Amino acid sequence: MKVFQTIIAVVLGALLIYAEADFPAWASSKSPANAGELSQYYIKNIYDETLVPNMVTAVLADYRGYDTLFETVVVFTAGLAIFAILGTGVMREKKTAVPAPKRIYSEPPFDLIVRISTRMLVPVIQLFALYVLAHGHHSPGGGFQGGVILAASFIMLELSSDLRAEAAKLTHRMSIWLGIIGIVIYAGWGTLSLFFGGHFLDYDMLQALFPLDPLMARSHSMLIVEVGVAFTVSSIMLLIFRQLVSGGYSIPDKQA
Amino acid sequence: MDLQTLLVSKLNYWIFVILMIVGIWAIMSKNNLIKKIMGLAIFQAAVILFYVSLASKEHGTDIPIYPHDLIHPEHHGEVDHHVEEDSAKAHGAYEKHETAHHEEEHVKHSDDHDAHAEKDAHHDTHGDHQEAAHGVAHHDAHAPIADSINADDFNNPLPHVLMLTAIVVGVATLGVGLSLIQRVYRIYGSIEENEILEAIQNASDDGLTLQPEEEAAAQQE
Amino acid sequence: MLQHAPVIHLLAPFYAAIIICIAGMWRKETAYPIAVTALSLSLLSAVATLIKVGIAGPVIYAMGGWSAPFGIHFHIDALSALMAVLIQVVALLTAIHSRHPIHSSIGEKSYLYYPLFLLFVTGVTGICQTADAFNLYVLIEVSALTSYALIAMGEKRSVHASFNYLLVGSLGATLYLLGVGYLYLKTGTLNMQDLNFIMTTRELFSTPTIQVALILLMVGLWIKMAQFPFHGWLPNAYTWAPSPSAALMGPLMTKVMVYVMIRFMISVYGLDAIVDSMWTTWVPYLAIAGIVYGSLMALSQHYLRRMVTYIIVAEIGYMVGAAWLATELSITAAFYHVISDALMTLALFLCIAAMRVRHDIRSIHDMENIFKKMPITMVAFSIVALSLVGIPPTSGFISKWYLISAGIDAGHWPYIIALLLASFANAVIFFRIFEIGVFGKKPAEGHHHEESHDKKYLSEAPFSMLIPCLVISASIILLGIFNQPFIEMISTTISSISGGEVLQ
Numbered sequence: 018m019k020v021f022q023t024i025i026a027v028v029l030g031a032l033l034i035y036a037e038a039d040f041p042a043w044a045s046s047k048s049p050a051n052a053g054e055l056s057q058y059y060i061k062n063i064y065d066e067t068l069v070p071n072m073v074t075a076v077l078a079d080y081r082g083y084d085t086l087f088e089t090v091v092v093f094t095a096g097l098a099i100f101a102i103l104g105t106g107v108m109r110e111k112k113t114a115v116p117a118p119k120r121i122y123s124e125p126p127f128d129l130i131v132r133i134s135t136r137m138l139v140p141v142i143q144l145f146a147l148y149v150l151a152h153g154h155h156s157p158g159g160g161f162q163g164g165v166i167l168a169a170s171f172i173m174l175e176l177s178s179d180l181r182a183e184a185a186k187l188t189h190r191m192s193i194w195l196g197i198i199g200i201v202i203y204a205g206w207g208t209l210s211l212f213f214g215g216h217f218l219d220y221d222m223l224q225a226l227f228p229l230d231p232l233m234a235r236s237h238s239m240l241i242v243e244v245g246v247a248f249t250v251s252s253i254m255l256l257i258f259r260q261l262v263s264g265g266y267s268i269p270d271k272q273a
Numbered sequence: 274m275d276l277q278t279l280l281v282s283k284l285n286y287w288i289f290v291i292l293m294i295v296g297i298w299a300i301m302s303k304n305n306l307i308k309k310i311m312g313l314a315i316f317q318a319a320v321i322l323f324y325v326s327l328a329s330k331e332h333g334t335d336i337p338i339y340p341h342d343l344i345h346p347e348h349h350g351e352v353d354h355h356v357e358e359d360s361a362k363a364h365g366a367y368e369k370h371e372t373a374h375h376e377e378e379h380v381k382h383s384d385d386h387d388a389h390a391e392k393d394a395h396h397d398t399h400g401d402h403q404e405a406a407h408g409v410a411h412h413d414a415h416a417p418i419a420d421s422i423n424a425d426d427f428n429n430p431l432p433h434v435l436m437l438t439a440i441v442v443g444v445a446t447l448g449v450g451l452s453l454i455q456r457v458y459r460i461y462g463s464i465e466e467n468e469i470l471e472a473i474q475n476a477s478d479d480g481l482t483l484q485p486e487e488e489a490a491a492q493q494e
Numbered sequence: 495m496l497q498h499a500p501v502i503h504l505l506a507p508f509y510a511a512i513i514i515c516i517a518g519m520w521r522k523e524t525a526y527p528i529a530v531t532a533l534s535l536s537l538l539s540a541v542a543t544l545i546k547v548g549i550a551g552p553v554i555y556a557m558g559g560w561s562a563p564f565g566i567h568f569h570i571d572a573l574s575a576l577m578a579v580l581i582q583v584v585a586l587l588t589a590i591h592s593r594h595p596i597h598s599s600i601g602e603k604s605y606l607y608y609p610l611f612l613l614f615v616t617g618v619t620g621i622c623q624t625a626d627a628f629n630l631y632v633l634i635e636v637s638a639l640t641s642y643a644l645i646a647m648g649e650k651r652s653v654h655a656s657f658n659y660l661l662v663g664s665l666g667a668t669l670y671l672l673g674v675g676y677l678y679l680k681t682g683t684l685n686m687q688d689l690n691f692i693m694t695t696r697e698l699f700s701t702p703t704i705q706v707a708l709i710l711l712m713v714g715l716w717i718k719m720a721q722f723p724f725h726g727w728l729p730n731a732y733t734w735a736p737s738p739s740a741a742l743m744g745p746l747m748t749k750v751m752v753y754v755m756i757r758f759m760i761s762v763y764g765l766d767a768i769v770d771s772m773w774t775t776w777v778p779y780l781a782i783a784g785i786v787y788g789s790l791m792a793l794s795q796h797y798l799r800r801m802v803t804y805i806i807v808a809e810i811g812y813m814v815g816a817a818w819l820a821t822e823l824s825i826t827a828a829f830y831h832v833i834s835d836a837l838m839t840l841a842l843f844l845c846i847a848a849m850r851v852r853h854d855i856r857s858i859h860d861m862e863n864i865f866k867k868m869p870i871t872m873v874a875f876s877i878v879a880l881s882l883v884g885i886p887p888t889s890g891f892i893s894k895w896y897l898i899s900a901g902i903d904a905g906h907w908p909y910i911i912a913l914l915l916a917s918f919a920n921a922v923i924f925f926r927i928f929e930i931g932v933f934g935k936k937p938a939e940g941h942h943h944e945e946s947h948d949k950k951y952l953s954e955a956p957f958s959m960l961i962p963c964l965v966i967s968a969s970i971i972l973l974g975i976f977n978q979p980f981i982e983m984i985s986t987t988i989s990s991i992s993g994g995e996v997l998q
Contacts, residue, residue, distance in 0.1 A: 018302075019302050022298060022301040022302040023298065023302070025297075025301065026294050026297055026298040026301070027294075029293075029294060029297060030290055030291075030293075030294040032706055032709065033290045033293065033294075033706065034290060035702055035706065036676065036702045036703050036705075036706035036707075037279075037283060037286050037287075037290070038702055039680070039701050039702045039703040040283060040286055040679060040703065041679070042278075042282035042283060043282055043283060043284060043285045043286070043326060043329070044329040044330055044331050044333075045330070045331070046330040046331060046332070046333070046424075046425045048327070048679070048682075049679065049680055049681055049682040050327050050328075050429060050431075050432070050678055050679055050681075050682045051327075051328075051330055051429050051682075052682070053681070053682020053683060054563075054682070054683070055431065055563050055564065055682055055683050055684075056424070056429045056430075056431055056682060057424050058564060059429075059430055059431060059564070060337070060422060060424045060427050060429075060430070061422050061424060063430075064339055070338050070339045070341075071337075071338045072337040072338060072339070072427070072430035073336075073337055073338075073430045073433045073434055073437070075430075076430050076431060076434045077434045077437060077438075079558060079560075080558065080560055080564055080565050081434060081565065081566055081629075082557070082558050083557040083558065083565075083566045083629065084438055084566060084626075084628065084629050084632055085438065087620070087629070087632045087633060087636055088437075088438045088441050088442065088632055090508070090613065090616075090636055091441065091442050091445050091632065091635055091636050091639060092441060092445055094445070094610070094613050094636060094639045094640055094643075095445035095446070095448050095449050095639055097515070097606060097609060097610060097613075097643070098449050098452075098610065098639055098640065098642060098643030099448055099449060099452040099643075100606060101603060101606040101607070101610060101643045101646075101647055102449070102452045102453060102456060102643055102646050102647070102653075103452045103455060103456060104603070104606070155338070156338065157336055157338070161437060161441055190519065193515065193519075194516075197512055197515055197516060200512065201512060204505070204508065204509070208505065211498055211501070215559055216498070216501075216555065216556055216557060216558065216559050217498070217501045217505075217555075217557055217558070218557050218558040219557075219558050219559035220558070221559060222559070250441075257448040257452075260452060261448070261451055261452060261455065264455050264459070293672075297665070300661055300665055306657065309661055310661070313661060313664055313665065313668075316665070316668055317664075317668055320668055320671055320672050320675065323672070323675055324675050324678075327675070327678070327679055431684075432678075435628050438628075438632055439631075439671060442631075442632065442635045445635075445639060446635070446638075446639065446660070446664050449639055449642055449643070449660065450657065450660050450661070450664075453642070453646060453653055453656055453657040453660060454657065456646070456653045457653050457654050457657055460650055460653060460654075461654070469654060473651065473654070
């Protein structure tokens with residue numbers, strides 16, 4: 018069987034190498050992808066149209082904003098899925114090969130240095146996360162990056178100290194709620210432009226909402242949707258971490 | 274095919290092919306469920322690397338962001354606003370941005386003209402079903418910043434965008450996969466594929482049919 | 495508001511999923527009504543879109559107001575609109591049907607089940623409407639993630655089955671992504687119509703990259719649609735899933751992948767590029783292998799759900815084989831069969847679930863005298879059986895007719911023989927079921943004895959499960975009788991796409 022699988026892998030590899038003959042050289046600026054109309058348009062026109070210097074954020078949140086909406090939905094769906102697969106109640110089956118653990122969270126031994134240094138670092142990390150989110154228009158960053166760093170700060174807190182106590186502060190329900198808020202911000206903002214006469218996710222139609230600076234409508238809208246993305250990503254990443262770490266035996270919610 | 278050309282100028286593609294084969298082989302032939310998931314992650318990483326390597330240009334910046342001095346130059350260029358027939362363009366927004374952040378004068382009447390042009394442009398987009406956007410690239414040669422940009426100076430932003438999405442999707446899939454493995458472990462007591470199949474076989478008389486009564490009873494407890 | 499109809503039937507299930515997440519945490523009973531309402535609304539919107547497309551031609555909806563290829567477009571022609579209506583119909587009927595099984599098996603988690611259900615519907619609707627190759631990947635992953643969870647919420651074996659599905663499904667989706675990457679590498683665009691334009695004008699079809707891209711795309715899609723050598727995940731996944739999940743995903747997931755395959759074949763590559771290539775020679779044989787394998791395995795099963803999953807594998811073989819005969823007639827036949835088969839599969843899963851709920855019937859051997867116990871359900875079941883065998887006036891007959899005509903037209907006799915063989919195998923399966931169901935296995939004397947004793951012998955399924963079964967079987971017959979408008983719509987669209995007219 019392994020021989021058969023190795024043969025399949027080798028055949029696939031040969032196929033890919035055969036296709037390689039045709040590829041443009043690496044980092045060629047004449048390749049169809051790089052010299053194509055699409056890419057040239059983006060590079061030349063993004064600033065004029067959206068006033069956002071970071072091309073990647075502009076394409077992500079505006080030109081291909083529909084894609085990003087569904088990417089956020091993917092994250093939220095993963096959270097829901099993990100909650101459904103591992104969540105409370107399901108894991109209390111009797112006939113399992115591996116019985117439920119006696120202690121759900123292992124409590125690390127109390128270590129003063131770890132605790133104190135984590136407590137000092139976490140606010141800085143969170144501030145940095147918010148900076149990455151807000152500055153996504155001007156430097157690499159944006160909703161996903163900021164959200165993940167934010168989640169990482171919470172995870173660090175939980176890893177270094179008492180998981181049980183930390184987890185009790187932000188319940189699973191709350192995580193799902195925050196995730197929902199994030200998606201509602203994104204999709205809701207897009208739906209808002211339906212009411213203003215544009216297509217879905219057409220931020221330009223929302224100029225009436227920004228009386229001070231109508232031409233910045235796209236730029237501000239991008240920030241708003243990135244905030245929504247950050248909400249969802251940070252809360253769901255935290256949820257995923259908690260569920261996986263505890264194997265589903267979370268601290269029981271009041272009505273879970 | 275000159276060997277040097279093949280290997281050196283297409284190095285990134287070779288790397289990606291090797292990684293990909295390793296990943297696919299791991300998914301197929303490894304016994305441990307976690308190793309299978311790792312194979313999937315390696316395969317996805319290979320695809321991501323492939324895409325990102327498409328975006329680079331020899332003299333391009335690594336990060337596709339307009340540098341500060343390109344956006345806020347020392348002087349004002351001619352502001353001549355032509356409305357092209359290709360829609361989805363907004364001209365002259367640059368001027369307004371300048372006003373908000375620096376104390377430079379802006380040309381009032383050109384702003385009005387721009388706002389008008391923008392509305393026109395969008396009206397075109399929404400109303401017209403038969404527009405062809407490809408073919409000839411309509412670049413406004415007089416736009417303030419577009420003509421001062423040499424596209425070869427910047428990396429291609431599109432693959433970066435696509436891969437942001439792909440990475441997030443990969444992480445989500447990984448999360449769901451790991452949670453499934455957790456449950457499989459809880460139910461069958463093992464994460465080795467052969468042992469799991471054995472446990473399934475032992476649980477029912479013949480491995481192909483289930484024992485519904487026993488399992489349904491267990492579910493309803 | 496009507497001009498935004500394409501977005502309404504995408505967003506209605508999406509918002510409903512969010513509302514159920516919130517409301518269901520508070521009261522679990524609200525999940526079901528919200529789901530049904532949202533799906534009815536999106537069904538209306540999908541029908542409105544279909545009418546609009548039928549009258550005015552393809553609808554193009556630009557997301558974010560950007561024109562293609564700079565933004566993402568919806569390009570909704572008759573094929574997409576029909577798929578959208580099909581999806582909403584299947585989803586609505588399954589949602590109505592699901593009240594009883596969900597309540598009894600995973601009741602307290604219904605506030606998680608229905609959002610996943612609705613997000614799956616959002617995902618597959620989006621797949622059918624988008625004209626952007628990368629966006630398709632994201633939506634495939636949305637629907638795939640929800641399906642992993644929907645399957646894993648079933649019986650104990652479902653978790654392992656779902657894990658295998660996750661591995662293989664993600665592999666397929668990533669291969670698809672790689673194929674799109676190759677296409678992008680060579681053309682520089684992601685919009686489907688634009689891809690076709692660039693590949694035609696620069697004559698890229700014979701380059702190794704584009705050829706390998708087609709292989710990667712097709713293998714990825716075949717994995718996700720459970721075409722023969724890659725079908726391994728399907729039987730286990732749909733056998734152990736909860737019955738509403740199987741009823742939702744069985745008709746939809748694989749058939750939507752067939753739609754994607756057809757879409758790439760006609761809109762991105764174009765029939766001219768595919769016809770007379772190696773593909774039209776070899777792929778039908780692969781499909782034939784799938785048909786034969788599926789039919790034989792279905793014959794040997796006695797557990798009902800598993801039997802249906804192998805029938806699905808065989809049916810996918812019909813569609814892939816017909817599509818890769820690569821004539822306009824054959825693709826029309828394949829697409830019509832997509833619709834017809836989705837309805838048949840849904841009906842099968844619904845009827846089996848109804849039987850299981852009342853009488854705990856899981857295998858053929860449990861089905862003794864079922865015709866007396868559940869007459870109405872069995873009427874629906876019989877109609878589906880007739881359709882699978884291919885007896886007029888059901889839609890199964892019409893689709894088999896067109897498939898065989900396409901086979902004759904292309905001169906591919908092994909395909910026709912495989913089709914007839916499969917019909918024969920289906921006939922044997924269902925004849926066996928009818929025999930057990932009508933006559934039972936007991937001798938005549940004991941038979942009469944039992945009948946007179948049981949007053950409660952007649953125990954029909956609850957209304958919420960019965961009505962969808964009847965609606966579906968009625969629609970199978972209606973689709974068969976009134977097939978002309980659909981066939982015309984489909985074949986006109988396909989000819990206009992491959993007629994050399996380059997759409998935007």
